[in-house]
Amino acid sequence: MALRLHDTLTGEKRDFEPLEPGKVKMYVCGVTPYDKSHLGHARCYVAWDVVYRYLRHSGYAVTYVRNFTDVDDKIIARANERGMDPLALAQENIDFFYADMDALGIARPDVEPRVSGTIDEIIAMVQRLESNGIAYAVDGDVYYEVDAFKDYGKLSKRPLDEMKAGARVEVDTRKRNPMDFALWKSAKPGEPTWDSPWGPGRPGWHIECSAMSTCHLGETFDIHAGGRDLIFPHHENEIAQSEGATGQRYVNYWLHNGFINIDDEKMSKSLGNFFTIADIRERYTATTLRYFLMTARHYRGPINFSDAMLEEAAGRVAYFYDTLQTVEAFLDGSDDLPHFTGPLPHQDVIDTFEARFTEAMDDDFSVPRAMEPVHEAFRALNELANTRKAKRKAAAATAAAQLLAKVRKVDAVLNLFGHDPAEYLQGHRLMAAARAGLSPAWIDERLEARRAARAAKLWDEADAVRDELAAKGVVIMDRPNGQTDWAIEERAAEGAEASDAGDGEG
RNA sequence: GGCGACGUAGCCAAGUGGUAAGGCAGAGGUCUGCAAAACCUCCAUUCACCAGUUCAAAUCUGGUCGUCGCCUCCA
Numbered sequence: 104m105a106l107r108l109h110d111t112l113t114g115e116k117r118d119f120e121p122l123e124p125g126k127v128k129m130y131v132c133g134v135t136p137y138d139k140s141h142l143g144h145a146r147c148y149v150a151w152d153v154v155y156r157y158l159r160h161s162g163y164a165v166t167y168v169r170n171f172t173d174v175d176d177k178i179i180a181r182a183n184e185r186g187m188d189p190l191a192l193a194q195e196n197i198d199f200f201y202a203d204m205d206a207l208g209i210a211r212p213d214v215e216p217r218v219s220g221t222i223d224e225i226i227a228m229v230q231r232l233e234s235n236g237i238a239y240a241v242d243g244d245v246y247y248e249v250d251a252f253k254d255y256g257k258l259s260k261r262p263l264d265e266m267k268a269g270a271r272v273e274v275d276t277r278k279r280n281p282m283d284f285a286l287w288k289s290a291k292p293g294e295p296t297w298d299s300p301w302g303p304g305r306p307g308w309h310i311e312c313s314a315m316s317t318c319h320l321g322e323t324f325d326i327h328a329g330g331r332d333l334i335f336p337h338h339e340n341e342i343a344q345s346e347g348a349t350g351q352r353y354v355n356y357w358l359h360n361g362f363i364n365i366d367d368e369k370m371s372k373s374l375g376n377f378f379t380i381a382d383i384r385e386r387y388t389a390t391t392l393r394y395f396l397m398t399a400r401h402y403r404g405p406i407n408f409s410d411a412m413l414e415e416a417a418g419r420v421a422y423f424y425d426t427l428q429t430v431e432a433f434l435d436g437s438d439d440l441p442h443f444t445g446p447l448p449h450q451d452v453i454d455t456f457e458a459r460f461t462e463a464m465d466d467d468f469s470v471p472r473a474m475e476p477v478h479e480a481f482r483a484l485n486e487l488a489n490t491r492k493a494k495r496k497a498a499a500a501t502a503a504a505q506l507l508a509k510v511r512k513v514d515a516v517l518n519l520f521g522h523d524p525a526e527y528l529q530g531h532r533l534m535a536a537a538r539a540g541l542s543p544a545w546i547d548e549r550l551e552a553r554r555a556a557r558a559a560k561l562w563d564e565a566d567a568v569r570d571e572l573a574a575k576g577v578v579i580m581d582r583p584n585g586q587t588d589w590a591i592e593e594r595a596a597e598g599a600e601a602s603d604a605g606d607g608e609g
Numbered sequence: 610g611g612c613g614a615c616g617u618a619g620c621c622a623a624g625u626g627g628u629a630a631g632g633c634a635g636a637g638g639u640c641u642g643c644a645a646a647a648c649c650u651c652c653a654u655u656c657a658c659c660a661g662u663u664c665a666a667a668u669c670u671g672g673u674c675g676u677c678g679c680c681u682c683c684a
Binding site: 562 | 678
């Protein structure tokens with residue numbers, strides 16, 4: 104089955120046909136690094152990371168470009184507040200960005216251009232627009248003349264005449280149309296500037312993406328992606344700039360991801376429902392966040408975010424790693440088992456796994472559906488790893504090894520299962536304990552007390568300790584090897600939070 | 610006002626004409642000193658509401674109600 108993509112421009116899903124067979128050129132709008140990255144960024148870049156990985160997994164040679172808009176009004180304003188160099192502020196936030204992205208398992212793009220390194224190309228493109236008669240200079244500023252581009256509004260489906268009526272921007276009388284936007288801004292005090300044919304100044308917003316994408320991918324390329332909010336004006340203007348400059352079709356497939364909502368409302372600083380990625384990472388593993396963002400919803404839909412949802416995701420990821428740990432232990436001694444050749448248990452799961460995964464992903468990257476065979480595989484892995492009867496063990500080990508290999512293969516796309524299980528689970532436990540307000544040292548002390556009681560076969564005493572832990576939300580598991588593991592019941596964290604107010608501090 | 614998205618079980622959510630995936634929670638069972646975990650079984654005659662097209666609709670058409678987003682910086 105062929106890969107099908109939903110294209111915002113046509114509003115339809117259609118077969119993906121790259122410009123060059125076997126190759127994909129994709130561009131994703133990156134961040135404006137004026138502050139730390141937030142949950143919305145995480146959602147966006149996780150989504151496109153999966154797309155990037157899936158394209159590669161499907162055998163395409165992908166060139167993935169993601170920019171940094173490091174010259175921008177907000178960066179300049181923030182840098183001036185803090186009395187520092189704008190590019191230094193941008194670099195500081197780029198470092199934070201990388202820390203978050205790396206933790207989330209997001210692959211680095213192939214090229215990461217910055218505005219500050221693309222000034223020459225930007226100036227060249229503005230000149231090209233000027234000579235094409237769709238840009239005009241006024242007092243050192245250069246504006247894009249929207250009336251000179253007949254397709255203006257085709258992406259956001261907003262005819263120009265309607266936009267004029269609704270335009271709320273204060274009218275700059277130097278503009279020929281209120282919708283005209285700046286390609287080049289003349290120098291103002293306290294701003295970084297570059298020399299240009301129009302005098303010293305800096306690029307406007309929008310032109311940088313046209314210039315950077317064209318410069319690294321060519322005048323026409325396959326995929327351009329970004330958040331829904333960028334459809335207008337950013338991507339609309341990119342089309343106007345690039346197609347206005349080159350006369351060529353700019354992009355073949357426009358992909359846009361949905362937003363993060365908090366309690367059904369858009370996350371925003373003004374509403375006070377704003378989370379940075381770092382905020383979440385203090386409380387949950389980055390893998391939990393990645394899993395949640397990838398699987399909660401198809402990439403185009405909105406995701407409603409809440410602690411309860413994250414708790415569920417955390418529990419599910421812990422289940423995956425618990426399973427991996429169990430299976431790896433089970434397979435550890437399996438080399439000694441007799442070679443097995445008969446029909447395998449869960450043969451249907453093994454046989455259909457990849458086709459089901461691929462079919463879902465081919466349908467506009469439907470990760471939620473692609474997870475169905477993954478869930479099924481983990482259930483089968485657990486069943487196999489719990490095989491007790493010696494007779495069945497060889498068959499079970501063979502089946503488990505095959506299934507595990509399949510899971511590992513699609514994890515090149517999901518990038519969820521690559522941690523060491525024991526390390527992951529330990530990290531998960533500590534974070535869960537912290538969320539529930541419990542001390543791991545106290546838990547260990549209680550477990551030691553229970554171990555002593557059990558050794559003496561003082562069952563009532565041992566059970567009392569277990570009940571005491573359970574009352575706090577700590578559940579324990581006696582393993583066959585004599586060890587006792589513990590976990591925080593997912594609901595405990597909510598309970599602890601709810602009782603916070605009443606408890607007071609100390 | 611213009612443009613757009615969405616409304617599926619207690620919760621999250623997949624599913625664009627052929628008779629409701631998956632996950633969480635819940636119930637019962639297997640296992641276990643007792644538990645927990647894991648596994649097995651069960652859990653929507655129905656897809657906001659109304660009308661229509663069709664042999665057949667959650668899926669198509671029209672209307673109603675409700676929620677949200679964009680139109681200004683924003684992933």
